[in-house]
Amino acid sequence: MNDPALPEASNCLLRAECVSRLYPDGDVHALQDVSLCVGRGEYLAIMGPSGSGKSTLLNLLGALDTPSSGTILLDGERLEGSANLSRIRARKIGFVFQSFYLLPTLTALENVQIPMFEGPWPPQEHAPRARELLASVGLADRHHHLPCQLSVGQRQRVAIARAMANDPPLMLADEPTGNLDSRAGGEVLDLFDRLHRVSNVTLVVITHTPEVAARAERVVHLRDGHIESDARNSPCGK
Amino acid sequence: MRQMTVVLKNLRGRRVRSLLTVGGLAVAVAAVVALVGAAQCSEQAFLELYQRRGADLVVQRAGGTVQLSNGLDQTLGPRIAALPGVRVVIGSLMDMVAFEQANLFAVIVNGWPAGQSPLTEVTMVAGRRLQAGDKGKVMLGVKLAGNLEKKVGDKIDVYDEPFEVIGIFDSFSVFESGALWMLLEELQRLMDRPGQVTGYVIEVDKLNTSVDGIKRRIEALEPGLSVVPTGEFVRGIAQMRVVRSMGWVVSCVAFFVGLIGVSNTMIMSVFERRGELGTLRALGWPALRIVRLVLAETLILSLAGALLGSVAGWLILQVLATVPATAGLIDGRLAPQVVGWGFALALGVGLCGAAYPAIWAARLSPLAAMRR
């Protein structure tokens, strides 16, 4: 069944095939038989009510969790059964969380460098690179601020810079605007747009807000662990 | 549902921390109970030994803190025996040797006069008793015989000289069943102390005379004599004093280190719950009740540590009573007051460690709850 809306299989950066995940305590499925292909450079939003399995799907796509059955391939590499998951997370995936999760005792500059310990760059390039990343998210003047000295919007931007630290091809965001007011949220979404356009990073965003989903190219709807619909946004948004 | 898992997960963290605190306290208490218990047990066993053998007074050379090196002349014995009211006078020589191959480093060697207690009184398990004129022969206590794996008729090297084991005896006291006995003259020869004894043990006819009176009359016999009742003698033995001071040192170190550990735990525990505690204050709990709460928690931990530590200390004593190197000195009994000392230590540590956190918790303002 070849859906013209879906890109070619060989062009998938991220490919889930008949993936299922049981809840840890029982035999209830969090996800059941989900197949998904995320194209290289695509901007995808995953929507659904709570309990639909979207967080579970994100964890699986982000190599944070292993499916109970099915296969996930990231850039051609199988995730389940891999012994290299932390390396894949370091080099191939950047995470942005709803609650930012910055280390409270490190400055913005230092927070951005955290993933770089496992990255390809030598130590002396960590700080300069971090400065560039902070500049690209508009926080050039906030290097030495601790998270508690930043507004929530600024914290999320630091988190985004951190996610980009090792130049990963895939960026995953879990409700990135969930804890932000509309202005800060808008700034973050603008940032995502720019990132997507400029560095061609593949972006997968989980959200339950239609406005956020509307900014993406393609929206996948989840309900009760299944994909309900998978459609492209018109260029003018829905 | 997820809220519940969070609370449960926090409680589990607390359980591990409580277990670790109890563990640390238990180690401290176990060490103190084992060491002080061993010292106490030794002293008690030694005292019992003298008392059951009917000793009322011990006569030695005065002064000098090392009892084993000083000697009395053998001619003093008959002069003491001649005093009215003196029932029995036993002069003996004592030393400590090592049997290195068997890992025994503190074996008591006694030289007794023939035909008298205790040679005549111990229960023979095998072979025969030492008799007057027996040269080159020894009797082994049953525990020592077991550790050295010797039977009647075997040869044994003492002071680099071969002896024959002619008998194996059992005794109610661990100091005797772990000892090696020979005739007084033989030990005098081996130790190069001809005509000398380490001391005299005196039994007094208590129905007709006072022990104190005899004591004074013996002291008058010649200068430089120390005549003490058996209890005082045992307590004053140099080795006993050394072990007792070791017990003190361990207790102090255990208290010091344990205190810091418990303080650490309670401070952390109270700090992490400042929200809840602040809420309690907001609900009207008086400061004193908060203090009691913190103290109560610490006391429970202390009691648990004391209990666990006492059991562990008792186990250590049992092990020491079987291991050959120490079996001749310890018989595994644990006096209740030693357990009491262990509990006192744990409770002391708990109270001191809870003081600062309790006061800090009591001073929390209800605002602390809201800041969470």
Next chain:
Amino acid sequence: MRFSTVVVRNLERRKLRSLLSTLSVAACVSSTIALVGFSAGFERSMTEVYTTRHIDLIVSRAGVTQRLTSNLDEGLAPRLRDVPGVREVAPSQTDIVSFGEGNLVGIPVLGWLPGSVQMNSLVLTKGEPLAAADHDHVLIGEQLAATLEKTIGDEVEIELRKFRIGGIFAGMNVYENMTAVVLLPDLQRLMDREGQVTEFQLVLTDEARSTPASIGRVRTAITALRDEQGKSLGLAATPAREFVESSTEAGLTRGMAWGTSAVALLIGIFGMLNSMFMSVFERYQEIGVLKALGWPDRRVVRLIVAESLLLSLVGAGLGAVGGMAAIWVLARVPWVSGMVRSDISPWVLAAGVGMALVIGLCGSSYPAWRAAQLAPTEALRYE
């Protein structure tokens, strides 16, 4: 940013807990340094008494390890002199006595022969070494003189007998400074041990003492000595260091020092486990984030172990200061000052640091393991 920055910042986060953990380690380390320092210093003082006088072998009764109760016949001296390689045989008697008016107990008194190697080696600040005619004279160490508040010419009571102070000497260490020296016959008479000595101190010829093998030959010769009936004399000849180390007295002190240190170590490990576990438990979510960001388990483990080791090393530093202070204080307490020397060997300090490292490693073992086991998704669920 360096990895160490992350380590330090994490410890700064909970200053009070870090401080208390450091103090806990410091308590263990200072106890160890004080106790082991005391025991090692005691052995060193005892050994120096022989080695500075170039005493090569000490002859004592075989099979007896409690040095003070060893007993030998003084008449054995000629037999020992006849052994090839022996240059000088100096008998020595040691007794622990009480000094009358000062109410001092536990003072070692040495009984030596006039003109012996020991007598001649005393460094006298006042007076002369004891000559054969100097009966009931005593030479006392400087510290002992100070404690008794007596000087040359004064009378002092030893074991109820009056002696006159014939000189004051500067001992080679704190132990010797608290001892007294009398003529051997005087001490034998005082303690009712006529004709007996505690040990013979031997100086060997230059040739005999040149190699361990040649010393060993003299040892064997002495152990093999027999009497007229062919029975062994039961002698043991031991070099100074071995003699001191194998004594019951040294063994007991060593046992107590190390035993108590072991107890302190265990308690310290529990304390550090407690601290580290709490610290890691509080950061479960953060650890989940680190793993999500690509940190492998081994880097997380490295972080936790590094935190624990840093705390321990700081504790070791504080503990070293504390332990040395404790020894310094003890060296000034009158009734133990003869046994405590303030110079602490670097090995003792190394033992303290080693202990701290063990606490750091063991105390982070379980928490680090738990942190490694944490699945990122589960960890992120913590609050």
